[in-house]
C-alpha cells in the first residue's frame with residue numbers, strides 16, 4: 001500500500017464546498033482501487049481565520065506544511081471581509097513562494113459533451129506553463145503623495161534563473177506532447193523585461209532543436225487562443241500573462257469551474273500544491289451550484305504527481321464520463337448540483353469495481 005500525507009486547505013467561499021466534495025471522491029477512489037491511501041490533515045486557514053488571528057495562516061504555517069507529500073487547496077478570497085491582495089498574498093502566494101513552486105501548470109482541452117463558446121473548437125488541447133514565482137507579481141514598489149498627486153510604482157522582476165526554469169519545463173513538456181512551444185511576449189511595448197524574456201527563450205530553444213517554436217505578443221496570442229487554440233501545444237508565459245491566458249483557456253473549455261492547476265516545486269525541497277484555476281466565487285457560495293470538476297481534475301493532477309497513474313487515469317475517465325452523460329452544473333449549462341455531480345462520479349467509480357469482479 002502506497003500512503004501519502006496531504007495537507008488540505010479548503011480556504012474560502014466555494015473552496016469549502018468543492019474541497020470536501022473532492023475528498024469524498026478521492027476516498028471512494030481509494031476504496032475502489034485498494035492499493036493507495038491519502039492521509040488527510042485539514043487546515044482552517046482562510047479569511048475567517050484572518051478575522052480571528054490577524055493573519056491568513058500562522059507564522060509557522062509553512063513549517064507545518066513542509067513534511068506533507070502535497071498541499072491540496074480550494075480557493076482563497078472573501079473581498080467583503082479582507083482585501084484581496086492581503087488574502088492572496090497571505091496564503092496562496094505565501095505558499096507558492098515559500099515552497100519555491102516556480103511552475104504553474106494549467107491544461108485546457110475540449111471535452112466530448114461540453115459546449116465550448118467557440119463555433120469550431122477543433123479538439124484543442126493545450127498546456128500553459130505559467131512562471132509562478134516573480135514577474136509582474138512583485139513586492140517591489142510603493143506609493144507616495146496623496147490625493148490627486150498620488151503615484152503608485154510596481155516594478156516587475158524577471159530573473160534569468162526563474163525564466164529559464166519555466167521555459168525548460170515547457171520544452172520538456174512539449175517533448176512528451178506535440179513538440180511545440182509558444183512564448184507569450186510583449187517585447188514591442190515592454191522594453192526591458194520582455195526583450196530579456198525573448199533572449200532567454202532564444203537561448204533555451206537552442207537546446208531543444210526538435211521542438212517547434214513561436215514567440216507571439218500577448219495581445220495577438222490572447223486573440224489566437226480564441227480563434228485557433230488547436231494550433232497551440234505548450235504555451236509559456238510570465239506570471240501575469242499566464243494568469244490571464246489560463247482564464248481564457250478555462251472559458252474555452254466551457255467554464256472556469258472545470259480548470260485545474262498544479263503549482264510545482266521542481267527542486268524537490270518542498271511539497272507541490274494543487275488548486276483549481278478558479279477563485280472562491282462569492283456570487284454562488286452556499287447554493288450548491290459550485291462545479292466540483294475543477295477541484296477533481298486538480299486532484300487527478302495531484303495523483304499523477306504522486307505517481308498514482310492508474311488512479312489518476314480512473315479519475316479522469318470518471319470526469320469525462322459524467323460530462324458525456326450531461327451531469328454537470330449550471331455554469332456548464334446543466335442543472336445538476338455539486339452533490340449530484342459528486343454522486344455521479346462516485347457511482348461511476350464503484351461501477352468500475354463491479355465490472356472488474
Ligand SMILES: NC(=O)c1ccc[n+]([C@@H]2O[C@H](COP(=O)([O-])OP(=O)(O)OC[C@H]3O[C@@H](n4cnc5c(N)ncnc54)[C@H](O)[C@@H]3O)[C@@H](O)[C@H]2O)c1
Nearest residue numbers: 075076077078079084257277278279280281284290291331
Ligand atoms: N487561486 C485562487 O484561490 C483564486 C483565483 C482567482 C480568484 N481568487 C479570489 O476569489 C475571489 C473571487 O474572484 P473572481 O470573482 O475574480 O474569480 P472566481 O474564479 O472566484 O469567479 C469568477 C466567476 O466564475 C464563477 N465560478 C468560479 N468557479 C466556479 C465553479 N467551481 N463553479 C461554478 N462557477 C464558478 C463564479 O461564480 C464567478 O461568476 C476573490 O477574492 C479573488 O481574489 C482566488
Ligand SMILES: O=C(O)C[C@@H](O)C(=O)O
Nearest residue numbers: 088092243276277278279
Ligand atoms: O493571481 C493569482 O495567481 C491568483 C489567481 O487568479 C490564480 O490564478 O491562481
Ligand SMILES: [K+]
Nearest residue numbers: 074075276278
Ligand atoms: K484556486
Ligand SMILES: [Mn+2]
Nearest residue numbers: 243244247277
Ligand atoms: Mn487567475
